[in-house]
Amino acid sequence: MKPWLKIFLTGLALWAAAVIVTLWTDNINLIPTVVLLGSFLVPVTFVVWAFAQARTSEVTVELLFKAFLIGGILGVLGASILESYLRPSLVMYLGVGLIEEGVKLAALMLITRHLRVRTIRDGMVLGATVGFGFAAFESAGYAFTSMFTRDGLSIGQMVETEVLRGILAPVGHGLWTAIIGGALFAAGGRLAGKVILTYLGVSVLHALWDSMSGIAIAVTLVLTGQPWQFQLLRIGKVPGVTNSQVHLYTALEWGGLIVISLGALFWARSLSRSER
Structure with a gap:
């Protein structure tokens, strides 16, 4: 069995068990377990799959861990700060796309600045890892806040949010940042014209998705x-x-x-x- 499939099936079984026990016992102390397992399962699975696609020894497990954790956290923090200045309007979604793809690009450049060998495939792998890190932390936030309803805590609504975001995760942040990462490494890690055009194009896709x-x-x-x-x-x-x-x-x-x-x-x- 492929490592990524083994991780996915094991994590899915643990998440399902956590959901069942939480609903059965009404133990709210288990909610963080459900949130973290459900939010990180698909992103981590795809990072493991992406690792097998790397071309050079420059892409190590340590570097992937940094890209996922540091890139993801820096991404959501930076996006949160910058998006606080946005106001509801027709162009708000474009602003969100530009900000979130911009902070992920900046995080990717920061994490990979010391690499000596750069291939397009490695750039896509590392870009996807940063994107999936962003998606995991963002999904955890959405899952947590979706619990709070007028009628009290809703575990069912939280589970629905995690399932939907898990299904859509492979074609969201990870894919978009993989494209930017490939363009960045093709340009030798520099903000060349093609990288900027790629960033703008991906931001438009992001805006269309959100809107x-x-x-x-x-x-x-x-x-x-x-x-x-x-x-x-x-x-x-x-x-x-x-x-x-x-x-x-x-x-x-x-x-x-x-x-x-x-x-x-x-x-x-x-x-x-x-x-x-």
Whole structure:
């Protein structure tokens, strides 16, 4: 059995056991265990898989650990500080994309500044590791806050959040930063023009991903909107979708996420093949 698969299956079994025991005993002391296991399982699994794709001995377990832990923490801290200056607007999602991809790029450059040999594949592996570190800590935060509802703590809502973010994790932060890492190493670790263009392109993908729910609502209203929904828009409120619109909205949102993911995967594959 592949090491990454063994880690995933073992971690999944432990996470499921932690969820069951928490629900069975109502022991809230187990909540951090559930949050950490669920948030880190998929990112750590993909880092182990990525390690097998490295090309040179420069990519060590120690370096991967630094990239995941330091890159992830610096990323979420930097993004949190910078995003506090953003205000709700049409360009807010683009600002989030530029900030989060920017801090991950800075963290990657900091961690890999002493490397002597740089290949595109190694850059993608280390970039993905920084991205998955960011995703793990970010998911832990979302899972924790999703517990708090008007009716008290909701373990079920926390589990749903972890499952959804775990499913989407492979085509999110890890993939985006892998693309930037490949471009960075292709340029010898310097902020060359192609690296900046790659950073901007990935930031746009990130912004589209984050705003897909709003885009899906807008398209749904254009196609099937009702007068009362447009009246809410005129006074600055975003209307919800009706029961008859929810299927169209869901198809548009998930269809958009799939298109963005396929585009990023094709980009990463083309970048990896360019080294050959």
